[in-house]
Amino acid sequence: MLKNTESAIVVQGLNHWFGSGEAKKQAIFDVHLEIEKGSLTVLMGPSGSGKTTVLTLMGCLRDVQEGSVKLLGNELNGSSEQTNVALRRRLGFIFQAHNLHESLTARQNVRMGVEVHGRKDRDDAYDQAAAHMLTLVGLGDRVDYLPGNLSGGQKQRVAVARALVSNPDIVMADEPTAALDKESGMNVVELLKRLGQVRGTTTVMVTHDNRILDLADRIVTLEDGAIVSDERR
Structure with a gap:
């Protein structure tokens, strides 16, 4: 049974290492972070600062080695795979690589974002939800295009639609x-911001894109695996 809490994510004393033996190297150092539901939080910092590692630890994509990560009230340190799977179904993931299926249309790729979450909606409901989300990201006239007929930016917007179509608690x-x-880029971030305001969707975003910082509720900066600043807007 999954729990719920007022905070979307609570991180306390998080440490993380890569490698083993003499090659073992600490990547994350004593990170403490609490992220409110409905907020848009940006993680910034130079390459190798630990931003993506923290994101993947909070998203059940890496095992928590030391410290506490509570995701929607559920402790991830020592959590079972069953719990992790159930929690991932409440998340939407957007990566720099769009990872679309080349043999599926934009609509079919987005439909997968509903289907992998175990939803039992009718086929026409899947199609309507996918088409609606593609329209929201500006691809209403591309719903039946294959990825090979889309630009790189359009493919990324399909990936955004796929992440959002299941109405996740956290992106x-x-x-x-x-x-x-x-x-x-601004349209995508504005959409994420609106989802926070209207649906209470929480977004945690790793970025180097200074163009979208004005939309953030909070900017957390990491250097060498540690938080060096935490600015609320």
Whole structure:
């Protein structure tokens, strides 16, 4: 049974290492972070600062080695795979690589975002939800296009639609605007912001994109695996 809490994510004393033996190296150092539901939090910092590692630890994509990560009230340190799977179904993931299925249309790719969450809606409901989300990201006229007939930025917007179509509690986004022009990038982040305001969706975003910082509720900066600043807007 999954729990719920007022905070979307609570991280306390998080440490993480890569490698083993003499090659073992600490990557995350004593990170403490509490993220409120409905907020848009940006993780910034130079390459190798630990941003993506923290994101993947909070998103059940890596095992928590030391410290506490509570995701929607559920402790991830020592959690079972069953719990992790159930929690992932409440998340939406957007990665820099769009990872679309080349043999499926935009609509079919987005439909998968509903189907992998174990939803039992009718086929026409899947199609309507996928088409609606593609329209929201500006691809209403591309719903039946294969990825090979879409630009890089359009493919990334399909990936965004796929992450959002299941109405996740939390969106974990790693450089979601890197492949997008300024207007498209702003539109995607504005959509995430609106989802926070209207649906209470929480977004945690790793980015180097200074163009979208004005939309963030909070900017957390990491260097060498530790938080060096935490600015609320």
